[in-house]
Every structure is written in structure tokens, then in C-alpha cells.
Amino acid sequence: MIRVFFILSVFILVFISCKPTKKIQTAIIRKDTTGTASLDHAKEDSTLFIKKTYHAALANHIDYRTFSAKLNVDYIDADDKKYNVNANLRMYKDSAIWISVNAIFGIEGLRALITRDSVKILDKQNKLYTGRSIEFLQEVSALPVDLSTLQDLLIGNAVFLDSNIVSYSKFDNLVSLLSIGKVFKNLITLSDDNLVQRIKLDDLDELRNRTGDLTYADYENKKGMNFSKIRKISFAEKKKLDIRLEFKQYNFNEDLTFPFSIPKNYKTN
Numbered sequence: 001m002i003r004v005f006f007i008l009s010v011f012i013l014v015f016i017s018c019k020p021t022k023k024i025q026t027a028i029i030r031k032d033t034t035g036t037a038s039l040d041h042a043k044e045d046s047t048l049f050i051k052k053t054y055h056a057a058l059a060n061h062i063d064y065r066t067f068s069a070k071l072n073v074d075y076i077d078a079d080d081k082k083y084n085v086n087a088n089l090r091m092y093k094d095s096a097i098w099i100s101v102n103a104i105f106g107i108e109g110l111r112a113l114i115t116r117d118s119v120k121i122l123d124k125q126n127k128l129y130t131g132r133s134i135e136f137l138q139e140v141s142a143l144p145v146d147l148s149t150l151q152d153l154l155i156g157n158a159v160f161l162d163s164n165i166v167s168y169s170k171f172d173n174l175v176s177l178l179s180i181g182k183v184f185k186n187l188i189t190l191s192d193d194n195l196v197q198r199i200k201l202d203d204l205d206e207l208r209n210r211t212g213d214l215t216y217a218d219y220e221n222k223k224g225m226n227f228s229k230i231r232k233i234s235f236a237e238k239k240k241l242d243i244r245l246e247f248k249q250y251n252f253n254e255d256l257t258f259p260f261s262i263p264k265n266y267k268t269n
Contacts (some may be wrong), residue, residue: 050165053175056194062155062225067091069250075243085109090256091151098258113260116147120260123269129262130269143210144183156216156228158196160184180204195219195226210237223252 069089076082086106090098096115103109103125111122119137121130137145145153152159162181169176173192178185187200196216203210212235216228227250233243 046168050168050177053168053177053190053194054163054165057158057161057177057188057190057196060194060196060226061157062227064093064155064225065253066093066256067155067250067252068254068256070248072246072248073243074246075241077241089154090258091154092256092258093151094148096258097147097150097154098256098260111260113258114147114150122260122262122266127263127266128269129266156196156231158188158199160186160199160201161188162186184210196228208237210235212236222250225252 067090071087071089073085073087074083086102088100088102090096094116096113098114099110099112100108101110101112109123109125111124113120114134114137117134119130119132119134122128123130134146137143137150149159160181160183162179164181165177165179167178174189174197175192176187176189178187180186181204183204185202185204187198187202188196189198189200191197198213198215200213201211212233215232216230217232218230219226219228221227227247229247229250231243231245233241233245235241
């Protein structure tokens with residue numbers, strides 16, 4: 001069940017085939033007899049287009065105080081075993097993530113609480129409590145994640161997107177931007193209304209060779225916020241994991257509680 005929790009928390013993503021990106025310098029350049037002046041103009045146009053698209057994507061960033069949801073999780077683990085669970089999710093921005101995972105017959109099997117500095121997990125099936133520092137997330141997921149990153153992943157905001165955008169491509173009504181961050185190359189694909197459709201991550205460290213993709217679908221506008229209700233995820237390094245998340249209910253900015261107490265009969269891991 002602990003694995004289910006991290007599947008919910010650490011969204012890294014589904015392999016997709018994307019149209020190859022074009023270098024900025026050549027993305028919109030056409031043959032012209034004016035030489036250098038035309039080249040400089042093309043570079044300027046490309047830079048302005050990238051800047052405009054990047055900021056338009058940021059404008060769709062979901063800002064919230066609290067978030068709650070009920071969702072279904074289907075996933076296939078590295079051994080090709082298939083699982084289906086239901087989960088309840090609550091978040092307080094920049095403060096807490098609370099997750100309750102239900103297994104068969106709706107019985108709660110796991111409860112987890114993440115704060116800025118700690119990770120706490122109740123394995124209710126085995127009456128086991130695990131308490132760790134926030135660094136535990138990186139140890140288990142092998143990804144550079146913290147509370148803020150996880151909240152963006154869960155709410156559906158773009159992650160690991162860097163302003164260092166080196167190229168772009170346009171295809172039909174889609175635009176893809178390729179950014180180079182400290183850890184990943186990030187190829188983000190946006191619709192014509194600047195909503196995230198796909199994110200493809202490739203590790204800059206070729207020895208690690210971490211790859212992943214996240215696809216966003218079934219957008220709904222609720223209280224002025226565009227929310228993707230269906231996500232497909234795959235993460236691969238030495239092994240691969242496939243996940244599908246379907247948000248059945250969700251709400252923003254309601255008053256929430258985050259109940260978490262350790263029963264006396266639980267063992268500590």
C-alpha cells in the first residue's frame with residue numbers, strides 16, 4: 001500500500017511520440033535575400049513567440065488555498081501486476097498533503113500525511129507506522145521532489161518546466177516547448193488555449209536514463225480553473241510503472257481537516 005501512495009504522489013509520466021522540435025534559430029526562418037537582417041528578425045520573432053507561449057502556459061497555473069478530491073487509481077507495477085484502488089486526497093497549499101487509500105470493499109488500507117518537513121504513513125492492514133523526514137520522498141521516488149512539487153503534480157500544474165527554453169515546434173493546434181532544467185529536459189505540449197496536454201521528461205544524466213511522460217485529458221472549468229480529470233502516467237528507469245488517475249469529485253478552497261493519529265497498538269517502522 002505504501003507503493004500506492006507514492007504512485008499517487010509522484011507523477012512521472014507516459015511515453016509519447018512527439019514531433020521533433022526545431023531550433024529557435026530555424027523555427028520560422030524562410031529563405032530571404034536580405035541576409036543577416038532577415039535572420040535577426042526571425043530570431044526575434046521566435047523569441048517573442050516562445051516568451052508569449054511560456055507566459056500563457058503559466059497563466060493557466062491553478063492557484064488555490066485548499067483542494068480535495070476522490071479518485072480512482074489503476075496501475076500496473078514493474079512485475080505486470082494490475083491493481084485498482086480508490087483514494088481521497090486533501091491538500092493545503094504549501095502546508096500539507098493528506099491521502100487515504102481504500103482497498104477492497106472500501107476498507108481504508110493506508111493513510112499518509114506529508115508536510116514541509118515530514119512524511120507520516122499509517123499502514124492500517126499491518127498496523128504499522130512509518131515516520132520520516134521530507135527527504136524520504138526523494139529516497140523512495142529517486143526524483144527531486146518536495147511538498148511543493150508534489151502538490152503541483154497532484155493539482156495538475158506543469159512540473160519541472162524551466163524558463164530556459166531552447167526550441168519549439170508547432171503542429172496543427174498544438175505547440176511544444178523544450179526547456180532544459182537542472183535535472184531534466186522537459187518537452188511540454190500545449191493546446192491552442194494553452195492547456196497542458198503532455199509533458200515528456202528525459203534525464204540530463206544519461207547514466208540515470210530516467211524518462212517519463214504525463215498526459216492530461218478531460219479538462220473541466222470549475223470556478224474559473226481548468227482542471228484535468230484524467231491523467232495517464234508512466235515512469236521508467238530500470239523498470240516501468242503505468243498509472244491511470246480518474247478524478248471523480250473535486251473541490252477548491254473549502255475548509256478541510258487532516259486527521260492523523262497513531263493508534264497505540266501500531267508498531268513503528
